[in-house]
Amino acid sequence: MSFPARRRIEPESAAIVPPPLVSRGPGPSLGVQAKGESMPQAGKHLPQTGLNLAPDPADPRAYRTALGRFATGVTVVTASEADSGKPLGITVNSFASVSLDPALVLWSAARTSIRHAHFSLASAFAIHVLGAGQADLALRFSRSAANFDGLEIDLNPQGVPLLPGALARFECLAETQHEGGDHTIIIGRVVRFTLGAPAAPLVFAQGRFGHFAGDD
């Protein structure tokens, strides 16, 4: 029995596979509406599409653009600084559920971040899932770790600052950490969670905040 030959496509850092000849036209709308707050893009021009590329750390633009096609929710992770007890926050979209039993969740902290040391040392932290009306919080904690001005925070029994108004909140004890290249994967055991009032989630995709169309 013979099988049809298969073409093997090797990833390259330069264009070797031409774009598909068949145009599929515009795809279906994802139904995500950008709200106008956009993060800086790596470059002005969109990378060429339809190429078969290998990630290139010297020019991460195309790779980051590809990753940005994956829409995520947005969270703010809070903890208290180990020495001073000062409240800290960081905007994070790497949050994921790992295990239901036991209840484990993860997020990844960039090793280049000045916040990395504090969050990787924290014995407890809280993850706040943001609603569509909370892009200001996401921007606030992407710019400054310690800007809690005007926010009414509570402290949980572990001394972790809790923000009001999240769609959902997961209070965690630090369980394990794993090195993941230029990030540290931080796994927490959820000891308490809170369901906020039902509302549309904040969405992050292609470098922009948005929400599902129809959630207005």
Ligand SMILES: Cc1cc2nc3c(=O)[nH]c(=O)nc-3n(C[C@H](O)[C@H](O)[C@H](O)COP(=O)(O)O)c2cc1C
């Ligand atoms: C939507 C969004 C998602 C982010 N996700 C992460 C993340 O998962 N992990 C991380 O370490 N930083 C993440 N960041 C970056 C941090 O929020 C923050 O901007 C960065 O730590 C700033 O650098 P600094 O800590 O050195 O001040 C994200 C930022 C935005 C706007």
